[in-house]
Amino acid sequence: MAGCAVQPWGVPRTAVSHPCRPVPTEPDAALSRDLVELGLRGGLSAVGIASADPFEVTRVDLVDRKRRGLHGGMQFTYRNPERSTDPRRILANARSLVVGAWSYREEEQGDAEGDGRGDQGAHGPTRPVGRVARYARSDHYASLRGALGPLADHLRRGGWRATVVCDDNALVDRAAAHRAGLGWFGKNALVLVPGLGSWFVLGTVVTDAPLQTPPLSVPAPHGKGCGSCSACMRGCPTGALVAPGVLDARRCLAWLVQAPGSFPEEHRIALGDRIYGCDECQRVCPINRIADRRNPPPPARTGTEPTVDLLELLWASDGALLDAHGRWYISGRDPRYLRRNALIALGNVGDGQDPETERTLDHWLGANDPMLVEHARWAARQLGREDLVAKS
Ligand code: B12
Known part of the structure; x- marks a missing residue:
């Protein structure tokens, strides 16, 4: 400037x-x-x-x-x-x-x-992916x-x-x-x-x-x-901008993906395919859009990770998750919260009929972790797989 x-x-x-x-x-x-x-x-x-x-x-x-x-x-x-x-x-x-x-x-x-459903390749749809906010x-x-x-x-x-x-x-x-x-x-x-x-x-x-x-x-x-624009306030998926410049973190997806405990049920659908961060209040901002048009952003650098394979994430060990994403702020550096976010994203964008998705849900429905079991139940129901919940 x-x-x-x-x-x-x-x-x-x-x-x-x-x-x-x-x-x-x-x-x-x-x-x-x-x-x-x-x-x-x-x-x-x-x-x-x-x-x-x-x-x-x-x-x-x-x-x-x-x-x-x-x-x-x-x-x-x-x-x-x-x-x-x-x-x-x-x-x-x-x-x-x-x-x-x-x-x-x-x-x-x-x-x-x-939409987190991956690209439609020559061999059919690719695997479901979770979205990472740009800054991360x-x-x-x-x-x-x-x-x-x-x-x-x-x-x-x-x-x-x-x-x-x-x-x-x-x-x-x-x-x-x-x-x-x-x-x-x-x-x-x-x-x-x-x-x-x-x-x-x-x-x-x-x-x-x-x-x-x-x-x-x-x-x-x-x-x-x-000026008179308030696109960000209208565009926030959870209405977290409660007044101009004032954010209620209890509703902000960027905080909820980092926060400990269960993810509030009322905001799970709004999370969509996000697994870390949320860009919506910047993405809808006309000032950012105009700046991008005037001066197009540079190509993505190698090594950036805009999306993460949800099923891979859900089968990864704690060590592998911290190796891959340990830079992100996750409460207590606890990889369970990444799995929690990934289960919600899977529930939002996965395919309930896909055998690997079914196997992954089955695994987490039977896990020894009440928080993750509850999120797996939510995801299975979202994907129309009440049957998996019933037999778990
Ligand atoms: C806590 C935090 C968060 C929390 C809460 C954010 C918040 N609004 O407080 C969570 C986890 C939700 C978060 C999310 C994000 N964060 Co953050 N976060 C921080 C952190 C650690 C502290 C922020 C803080 O102290 N807030 C305190 C409150 C009081 O400040 P505030 O919300 O900015 O409030 C000001 C306005 O309200 C203004 N104000 C007062 N009256 C009025 C009236 C009007 C009309 C207006 C318009 C404004 C206004 O004055 C207040 C300050 O006095 C900083 C790093 C740091 N050490 O500063 C990064 C930081 C703010 N985050 C950053 C980023 C990039 C993000 C995300 C974009 C990441 C993402 N994609 O998910 C989102 C954006 C969310 C948002 N819309 O703010 C950047 C922001 C860069 C920038 N260009 O502004 C920072 C500065 C990190 C960095 N070093 O670059 N973040």
Whole structure:
């Protein structure tokens, strides 16, 4: 975004009064500009700078939503709102935040946005597949950290302290991105970068360097860039966006696939073929669609996993599941929750007459795990196989 990335700054003014530690007199504009340029050269789509003052409004939001139960039992940044909204708890004397956005847009492959029934090949239908949300198809957080790392190194070489945080419980990333002027809070609660949309993961370098906050990085008012559009609120499969920018996690599929325990029955059909994450509030967003039309996404990189074979997943060992998907956040790193999600997806998109599906359902109907048996029953009934339930 031009506003936050390419603002021209003035002349640097830093006085050095200690052999190894620069003491600032004024914000260091040249250093700020270098960091932004370094970030853009390293592949970030937008870079902005903000002060490291506590995020008071975000803290109030976290506490309020927790009180109203909207966090649905999530911990993350909700565990300790005082901490997650104060960058100085990450780095004492932090003065500035350098915030970057890493794009995870890529061309859709095969059945990735499909109905989970696989492609109709020359030898008949292929096996049922579960869909993975775009941000989780490869390790985009690692790429983001890789792009922010050189910024932190650059600061350290100048004698400053710097720490990279991204998707960490210690900082609310979107609040930092918004303050740094990267974009606005959409009605879907995501930060949208003007002209580029929301398919970004966000991360921050927290530093004690006094950086220049460009005048253009005045955060846009919440929801303003969305105008009168509320496609995301209407498009959410479970109505989880209960007010503009306010998500009720108890209904959000992206949380329910991660959450422990039984998957709420009233949301199982809405889950469709998803097994991890949900993209719907971004997929229906006209700003993302326009951005894709203007600048088509790059081809998918090798090694990305838009879909997972549901039957294979349901026969895989714990070790194999953690090897394949251990990067995903699943409550307690318990692979049972992946099986739970896969059973629901199978119930939604499988073929009850397919012998392998039948064998898989049979197996889980007789499992020594009440939660998975209950989900297998639900799936069998969905596929018209009450008979399998009856004989189990
Ligand atoms: C907890 C969490 C979740 C939870 C809850 C999300 C939520 N809305 O809180 C669950 C598991 C559901 C989730 C889902 C997703 N997440 Co998430 N998640 C987080 C996490 C760990 C903390 C978020 C947080 O603290 N929320 C607290 C609440 C208070 O914040 P909020 O919802 O953003 O609320 C703000 C708005 O309401 C706004 N606001 C206030 N008043 C008003 C009024 C109006 C009119 C408007 C429009 C806005 C507005 O201000 C509030 C903050 O003060 C962050 C990583 C991090 N450490 O920050 C990633 C993060 C937010 N998630 C991210 C992603 C990519 C996703 C998913 C797209 C993944 C997926 N495909 O499944 C979905 C999107 C769901 C959604 N619509 O938000 C990215 C978002 C990137 C971006 N461009 O915005 C983050 C930043 C991770 C990262 N480092 O990149 N996530």
